[in-house]
Amino acid sequence: MAARSGSRPDESPPPLARADGVTKRYRRGSEPGRVARALGRSSPPKVTALEDVSIDIAQEEIVGLAGPSGSGKSTLLHLLAGLELPSEGTVTFQGTDLNTLSTRKRTRLRLEHVGIVFQHFHLLDSLSARGNVALPLVELGVPKKERRKRATELLERVGLEDRVTHRPGELSGGEQQRVAIARALVTDPTLVVADEPTGELDTETGTRVLEQFERVAEDRAVVLASHDQPTLEIADRVVRLRDGRIDEEATVRAPSRTDT
Amino acid sequence: MTLRTALARWYGVAVVGMRRTLARTTHTARQRVRFSVLGVAVAITLLLVVTGIGMGLTGGATVQDDDVDYWIVPEGDGASSPLISTDAPQFGSVHDTADTIRATEGVDSATPVLSQVLRVTAGNSSEYVLVVGVVNDGGIGQVSGVNVSALTHHDPYYGDGEYDGEWTGEVALSRSAGATLNAAAGDSLSISGNESFTVTSVDGDGARTVGDIPTAVIQLSELQTLTGATTHDSADQFVVGTNDPGVREELEDVYPSSTVNSRSEMTASQAMDSDLSVALALTAFVVAISIGTLFVVTTMGLELVADRTQLATMSAIGLSGRTQLGIVGVQILATTAIGGVIGALGGLAGIRLTNVIAMRTLTSEPIAFSHPVFVLYGVAVAVLIGICSLPVLLLVTRRVTGGVPQ
Numbered sequence: 001m002a003a004r005s006g007s008r009p010d011e012s013p014p015p016l017a018r019a020d021g022v023t024k025r026y027r028r029g030s031e032p033g034r035v036a037r038a039l040g041r042s043s044p045p046k047v048t049a050l051e052d053v054s055i056d057i058a059q060e061e062i063v064g065l066a067g068p069s070g071s072g073k074s075t076l077l078h079l080l081a082g083l084e085l086p087s088e089g090t091v092t093f094q095g096t097d098l099n100t101l102s103t104r105k106r107t108r109l110r111l112e113h114v115g116i117v118f119q120h121f122h123l124l125d126s127l128s129a130r131g132n133v134a135l136p137l138v139e140l141g142v143p144k145k146e147r148r149k150r151a152t153e154l155l156e157r158v159g160l161e162d163r164v165t166h167r168p169g170e171l172s173g174g175e176q177q178r179v180a181i182a183r184a185l186v187t188d189p190t191l192v193v194a195d196e197p198t199g200e201l202d203t204e205t206g207t208r209v210l211e212q213f214e215r216v217a218e219d220r221a222v223v224l225a226s227h228d229q230p231t232l233e234i235a236d237r238v239v240r241l242r243d244g245r246i247d248e249e250a251t252v253r254a255p256s257r258t259d260t
Numbered sequence: 261m262t263l264r265t266a267l268a269r270w271y272g273v274a275v276v277g278m279r280r281t282l283a284r285t286t287h288t289a290r291q292r293v294r295f296s297v298l299g300v301a302v303a304i305t306l307l308l309v310v311t312g313i314g315m316g317l318t319g320g321a322t323v324q325d326d327d328v329d330y331w332i333v334p335e336g337d338g339a340s341s342p343l344i345s346t347d348a349p350q351f352g353s354v355h356d357t358a359d360t361i362r363a364t365e366g367v368d369s370a371t372p373v374l375s376q377v378l379r380v381t382a383g384n385s386s387e388y389v390l391v392v393g394v395v396n397d398g399g400i401g402q403v404s405g406v407n408v409s410a411l412t413h414h415d416p417y418y419g420d421g422e423y424d425g426e427w428t429g430e431v432a433l434s435r436s437a438g439a440t441l442n443a444a445a446g447d448s449l450s451i452s453g454n455e456s457f458t459v460t461s462v463d464g465d466g467a468r469t470v471g472d473i474p475t476a477v478i479q480l481s482e483l484q485t486l487t488g489a490t491t492h493d494s495a496d497q498f499v500v501g502t503n504d505p506g507v508r509e510e511l512e513d514v515y516p517s518s519t520v521n522s523r524s525e526m527t528a529s530q531a532m533d534s535d536l537s538v539a540l541a542l543t544a545f546v547v548a549i550s551i552g553t554l555f556v557v558t559t560m561g562l563e564l565v566a567d568r569t570q571l572a573t574m575s576a577i578g579l580s581g582r583t584q585l586g587i588v589g590v591q592i593l594a595t596t597a598i599g600g601v602i603g604a605l606g607g608l609a610g611i612r613l614t615n616v617i618a619m620r621t622l623t624s625e626p627i628a629f630s631h632p633v634f635v636l637y638g639v640a641v642a643v644l645i646g647i648c649s650l651p652v653l654l655l656v657t658r659r660v661t662g663g664v665p666q
Contacts (some may be wrong), residue, residue, distance in 0.1 A: 108580065116576055118576075144268070167283070
């Protein structure tokens with residue numbers, strides 16, 4: 001796996017993203033209605049997915065989130081990406097507390113600064129590979145010609161130049177994940193979060209996808225959730241979660257990205 | 261955001277909406293989307309068939325002809341009219357009055373018109389036919405769509421003011437009357453039991469038209485004799501041919517309690533007076549909008565709920581609520597428009613089928629009217645159905661989008 005170039009300055013710059021004492025609880029089941037409450041049905045119990053977790057993500061740093069299923073990796077990713085808000089604690093992005101932003105502003109922040117790669121790809125099945133990659137650019141008001149050019153270039157970078165007009169249903173799992181990676185990077189985000197990016201792929205395909213992911217995500221901060229050890233090897237540091245808490249933080253490799 | 265950026269964004273939204281509609285209709289969500297399209301198509305088809313039948317009913321009452329420019333008709337209140345009081349007001353002394361009108365400068369032709377539905381028998385065929393009495397003064401080519409040139413000029417039986425002239429027994433039949441009675445030129449006819457009539461002409465093989473009522477045109481005085489209208493020399497109306505709009509004032513003075521209508525006024529009046537057809541068309545419109553909207557709201561609502569993962573994905577990758585609503589809005593309007601096009605074509609086919617069935621079982625002529633503009637009407641109503649569905653469906657979209665795609 002290739003390491004990447006760049007070095008950290010002696011004085012640590014402010015983190016790109018920070019989770020500070022974050023707790024996330026989910027309600028198990030739905031809230032009872034007015035009639036059900038009147039009949040004495042109580043609110044469903046809550047389950048704690050994350051408890052008092054703090055983590056900083058530096059610029060251009062690759063952080064791996066490891067841990068078994070249900071340990072809170074995906075929840076932490078969603079909080080860092082602004083897809084959800086914490087029940088307690090704060091998540092800041094470039095110094096802005098996400099709790100203070102409206103849904104509309106958080107959506108805009110994701111559009112401009114965060115790229116997301118899902119385990120199940122979540123491509124729009126009615127659009128071509130290029131249409132999927134170009135979709136965020138529609139929101140930015142990028143002209144059609146420019147959208148097509150940028151999407152095509154990114155698809156070429158992930159090795160899908162001959163799959164540009166194919167719909168997701170016509171692509172293999174590995175190809176779909178590469179389209180998803182291209183989509184995550186098309187707005188040139190500063191942070192990329194990837195939730196089990198190789199979780200649905202066989203080992204060989206997963207390795208290939210990961211290589212391409214590492215190459216195209218160069219110079220960006222990446223937070224990668226996976227319980228797959230080889231996937232985590234591209235990380236500068238790995239944070240292990242267990243039962244919603246940070247269990248262990250370890251440096252996997254030197255915190256500098258140098259090409260080999 | 262600059263205007264250029266905004267335009268690029270909304271153009272992109274429209275393109276994505278259209279692409280999603282087409283792909284979901286043909287590939288990814290065929291059953292659900294096709295069900296929505298089918299619902300709109302059925303509503304539009306029924307709308308057009310009912311509207312076509314309604315317009316066919318309107319067309320059946322027409323007495324217009326290209327050669328006629330003004331109609332003089334009695335005012336509605338027969339009691340205050342100097343005209344003869346029958347079931348409906350009529351004019352009296354019509355032969356003399358027609359001579360007076362013809363003498364007016366600028367008038368090319370004029371004839372009183374008396375209409376009655378009478379039983380006409382030709383050989384073994386016996387039907388009720390609209391019998392129209394006119395005075396052929398050589399200027400009016402057609403009355404009620406029937407060419408009257410075969411009738412002897414100036415109503416000879418009325419002669420010099422008495423009903424004792426030469427009885428011609430001439431009958432000009434419309435194409436549909438000829439077909440209904442199975443009669444041709446030279447055949448003898450019995451009208452209301454009087455067997456002295458002979459077919460002088462049958463209109464040629466024109467295209468079958470909606471509302472082509474079987475019509476027989478005879479001399480006015482002969483029809484008056486058959487119907488007892490000789491006492492006051494009465495008729496229902498006058499038709500006047502002229503190229504001079506200035507004669508209108510003089511025509512208004514012919515009878516004090518009469519109304520003079522121009523061609524356009526007559527057309528508008530007929531449309532407005534056709535209460536049944538207007539009611540039919542309006543009812544069909546309201547029912548189509550209501551049923552279509554309920555159908556689209558239900559099926560597209562289910563489609564949106566099924567599509568919530570993709571909506572959540574759009575939200576996750578940064579597409580704003582407004583953009584998602586735009587995409588969904590385009591999808592809904594495109595879906596209903598497709599349904600509209602299919603429904604409109606189905607409607608035209610339905611009208612044709614209705615006419616075929618009607619002509620094989622009930623009538624000799626088409627009963628439903630059709631026109632290419634029905635396609636536009638159908639698509640417009642379908643889009644209106646989409647617009648009516650939008651508020652509910654956009655609300656559904658807002659509720660199901662957002663969060664983490666599962």
